[in-house]
Amino acid sequence: xLDETHRSMLGHVRPVRLLSLLASSQIVSGAGDGDVNLGxxxxxxxxxxxxxxxxxxxxxxHVLNGSAFIVRGAAKRSGMYNWSCDxxxxxxxxxxxxxxxxxxxxxxxxxxxxxxSDVRPTGxxxxxxxxxxxxxxxxxxxxxxxxxxxxxxxxxxxxxxxxRKLTYLPAYMDALNLNRIxxxxxSELDSFxxxxxxxxxxxxxxxxxxxxxHTSSTVSFQLYGEKQWxxxxxxxxxxxxxxxxxxxxxxxxxxxxxxxxxxLKLQAGDALFFPPGTIHETSNTGxxxxxxxxxxxxxxxxxxxxxxxVKRFRRSADMHESWELMDHWAHLNGAWPSQITHNLTLxxxxxxxxxxxxxxxxxxxxxxxxxxxxxxVALQDLRACTDELLAxxxxxxxxxx
Numbered sequence: 583x584l585d586e587t588h589r590s591m592l593g594h595v596r597p598v599r600l601l602s603l604l605a606s607s608q609i610v611s612g613a614g615d616g617d618v619n620l621g622x623x624x625x626x627x628x629x630x631x632x633x634x635x636x637x638x639x640x641x642x643x644h645v646l647n648g649s650a651f652i653v654r655g656a657a658k659r660s661g662m663y664n665w666s667c668d669x670x671x672x673x674x675x676x677x678x679x680x681x682x683x684x685x686x687x688x689x690x691x692x693x694x695x696x697x698x699s700d701v702r703p704t705g706x707x708x709x710x711x712x713x714x715x716x717x718x719x720x721x722x723x724x725x726x727x728x729x730x731x732x733x734x735x736x737x738x739x740x741x742x743x744x745x746r747k748l749t750y751l752p753a754y755m756d757a758l759n760l761n762r763i764x765x766x767x768x769s770e771l772d773s774f775x776x777x778x779x780x781x782x783x784x785x786x787x788x789x790x791x792x793x794x795x796h797t798s799s800t801v802s803f804q805l806y807g808e809k810q811w812x813x814x815x816x817x818x819x820x821x822x823x824x825x826x827x828x829x830x831x832x833x834x835x836x837x838x839x840x841x842x843x844x845x846l847k848l849q850a851g852d853a854l855f856f857p858p859g860t861i862h863e864t865s866n867t868g869x870x871x872x873x874x875x876x877x878x879x880x881x882x883x884x885x886x887x888x889x890x891x892v893k894r895f896r897r898s899a900d901m902h903e904s905w906e907l908m909d910h911w912a913h914l915n916g917a918w919p920s921q922i923t924h925n926l927t928l929x930x931x932x933x934x935x936x937x938x939x940x941x942x943x944x945x946x947x948x949x950x951x952x953x954x955x956x957x958x959v960a961l962q963d964l965r966a967c968t969d970e971l972l973a974x975x976x977x978x979x980x981x982x983x
Contacts, residue, residue, distance in 0.1 A: 648857035648887020656853035657803035661748025667871035680734040684717035709834035714788030714865040756881040772798040772880035791863035793828035798880040807872030812842035816859030885950035896974035911950040
């Protein structure tokens with residue numbers, strides 16, 4: 583976590599200067615696979631801020647660096663703040679909407695019923711005393727947007743629209759994160775409008791430790807009740823894995839017990855942000871049914887974090903969706919001018935880039951290639967980045983830049 587001097591400076595600098603500043607700070611120096619430290623995850627105390635103190639620059643830097651952090655009070659601005667299991671049950675918008683009971687063979691239930699009596703034991707407590715005893719109710723309404731998601735017939739677009747209307751994007755987050763549109767004019771999965779997932783968790787229930795396949799960062803807003811989270815970074819591997827290793831509860835069954843790096847508690851109104859590849863577990867440690875909503879967002883991408891832990895990401899089958907992304911970044915999204923052999927700043931690359939190259943995505947690629955954080959990229963930096971990515975994958979053949 584930054585000391586007070588760095589924190590006060592961060593609120594007054596723009597991103598290009600920001601990376602140069604942090605390149606000399608303790609957050610950046612020595613981070614990554616080649617060192618015993620864990621980058622921004624060095625302490626057992628998760629960085630915590632108030633919603634009023636968070637700035638756009640500070641937020642951007644923590645996300646770029648792959649920090650897991652709490653923002654107290656961020657969820658209080660959501661139109662869904664104080665939604666309880668009972669209020670959702672009685673809301674006519676969601677009447678009869680099916681939701682999935684996690685674990686066990688109970689299948690789907692619906693939000694209007696007294697589904698709490700149908701939750702099933704996870705069996706995880708026998709392996710880990712801190713794991714959730716029971717499963718939760720998952721309402722993945724985001725899937726109604728996608729034809730191949732096989733959404734229940736009880737779902738309607740009005741349900742998704744009602745959530746969108748109440749969605750709050752914190753002022754320190756880039757506006758693109760609210761509703762990012764792709765070239766086909768469709769919302770992408772890595773924005774708030776297209777990725778909402780609602781979790782309803784009775785006491786002692788939650789999600790077993792697992793790793794999602796998302797390549798972008800995640801935020802969870804605690805709307806009602808409280809929830810304990812346990813988190814760990816993507817672990818190292820010596821070789822490339824060809825199978826998923828971190829599905830729900832798998833880490834409890836390993837020979838070595840799981841030792842989370844962070845154990846934290848969210849109260850109603852809090853938000854937790856964490857990077858892709860994070861092994862995470864939730865458990866309602868309170869006495870009331872807890873409600874939270876989770877989103878993915880992609881501006882910025884945690885590309886500096888990806889570079890620090892390129893071996894871990896490139897060797898994890900759970901994060902295979904990031905492999906092509908990192909390869910694209912390593913070649914600066916195809917934006918490096920072929921005739922240029924000298925150093926270029928981000929602004930110079932943006933000015934020289936083809937018109938069809940996204941500037942937002944080029945920012946992500948730049949921070950992935952600029953490993954030393956000096957705000958300058960040379961041709962040899964691209965070659966070193968490509969070689970590092972190939973080595974992580976156990977390959978040697980570099981394609982021309």
